[in-house]
Amino acid sequence: KDLHLPVSIPDVSSSPSTEFPADWSIKTRLLFMSSQPFTWAEHLKAQEEAQGFAQHCRATSVNFPQSIQEPKLSTELRCAFQQSLIYWLHPSLPWLQLFPRIGADRKIAGKTSLWSCDETLQQVLMSEWSVSFTSLYNLLKAKLCPYFYVCTYQFTVLFRTAGLAGSDVITAVVSPTTRGLREAMRNEGIEFSLPLVEETRINSPETDKNTEDGEEQGVSDDESFSWLEEMGVQDKIKKPDAISVKLCKEKNEVQVDHKPESVALVKGTNTFMLLNFLINCKSLVAAAGPQAGLPPTLLSPVAFRGATMQTLKARSINVKTPVHSCYNDIFSLEITGPVMPHCLHTLTMLLKSAQRGAFSAVLYTHEPTAVFNTKTERILNKETMCKDLTKCGLHLKTLDQLIQLPTLGKSSIRLLEMRDYAYTWKS
Incomplete structure (x- = not known):
């Protein structure tokens, strides 16, 4: 067996390749x-x-030769290593670990939070946060920031500039979502898709035939009929087909809550509406517990207004x-x-x-x-996607990887x- 590599990885599922696929997870x-x-x-x-x-x-x-003979003596390598470890964060509260935010209550508990009982201080924090968030979005729109993350205590949003991940428009991916969050987004007029739910529908068209029929009949009112089911009288009442469809849809929608399948994809101008929605969304910040009053964490590869450089x-x-x-x-x-x-x-x-x-x-x-x-559902030719992205702050080879359509x-x-x-x- 080959011993020049220290660890052999079992069941490696890919064939050898000069590049690995883009991985958008943190x-x-x-x-x-x-x-x-x-x-x-x-x-x-x-x-x-x-x-x-x-x-x-x-x-x-910085570009390096295939092999550096004396890495320890290479100042260029050491400088580039330091360069690669830098990221930008807001807010910056050195006594608190601001990532990850989901499931972080135990780590944050007991740390002094001056703002949890001070409404004025909370408003100042949120006002500063809104300025930073808007600054990031503007950089993204101008293709001067490739992507950034908004990490709340319940869900995370990834915003990507046009040209990345196989899309010619700005995309935002929200996960995990709940029916309540999706309803609130719809009420604000934000159009979005649930790509993994739609993928399941395509793979098993029979399961959703009724739903599609119902949609053709124009089931568009948002009234909830689940109370019929709760009372146990749904079988005794002769309901129009549309209501049955609505019941079925409600049930299916709640089933994906908090799961990976609940991921929502927002595209184009709807991402700006999502920005405004998040800035004004009351449930974005915890009302109680260790994270009470703490604005979401903004993570970015490039500098933005109000950001702190971290390594x-x-x-x-x-x-x-x-x-x-x-x-x-x-x-x-x-x-x-x-x-x-x-x-x-x-x-x-x-x-x-x-x-x-x-x-x-x-x-x-x-x-x-x-x-x-x-997947972001939109494939374009490379030339269109690379256009104007050279100033987004990424190494060109890294950019080359991140413009590919996600495959994982x-x-x-x-x-x-x-x-x-x-x-x-x-x-």
Whole structure:
């Protein structure tokens, strides 16, 4: 068996490829392993750190040869590594961990929240947040920001600029959603689709034939008939077909609540309506509990108004693992924090050169965001999509990956391996 790679990944489901698919989920931790040391990623000099910050702010793209002979001595590599770890965050409250937000109550509990009982302070926080959110959307519209995330305590929204993920218009993906949230969006006139629900309908047309018939008859009123069912009299009352259809639709819709299938896709000008809806949505912020009064977390690859520059944490570890009767050195590099799609790609480009085309990685996904790999339903030619995207702050090779139509569905990449400069992965 090949021993030049420290970890062999079982049942790798892809064929070797020069590129891996775009993964739109947010990772909370990456663990890279290699038979080559990661000493080049340790103890960056002040000058290298400063250069990395400058390169990030100026969106400098650094290209490396296929293999770097002495990675530890490569200042360019170390500066580019620092550059790749930077992300932008709002709000910034250093005593609170602001990502992830879903399921974070226990981590935030007990931390001082000055604003939880102060309505004036809450209004100031939300007012600042609205300015930052609007600034991000404007950057996105101008193709100066490729994408960003809005992380609330109940759901996450991914906004992507036109040209990314196979769409020629701005897209926003919301997950997970509830019937209440979807109703509120409809009431605001926001048009959206439930791609995974529609996919199921296409695959099993019989199940939804009645619903389609009902829709043709014009079942458009939003009155709820579920009370008939609750009283147990729905069989005794002769109802028009339209009402039966409505009952059926209500039942199906509630069944997807909180699940990956509840993912909602918003496109084009509807994304601006979604922005306004979120700014004015009362349930966006927790009314009680440890996250009470705390605005959602905004995460972006590029700077925006009111944002704070943050860096992912990186540390290298040297471990020995048993291989047959002896111990082999395995070197690992751990990255923690909100790892966004562009960052995963940029890091793999650096490692490809520094680790001589051989490494493996275990990727830890923030599960509620795995469904962001759902298709956007719109395929265009590459030339149209790349137009004007060169100033969005991403490396051109990373941009090349992110304009592709998503292929992972509701799963995400868990294991990534590079051998002889070719990728295999498992989702």
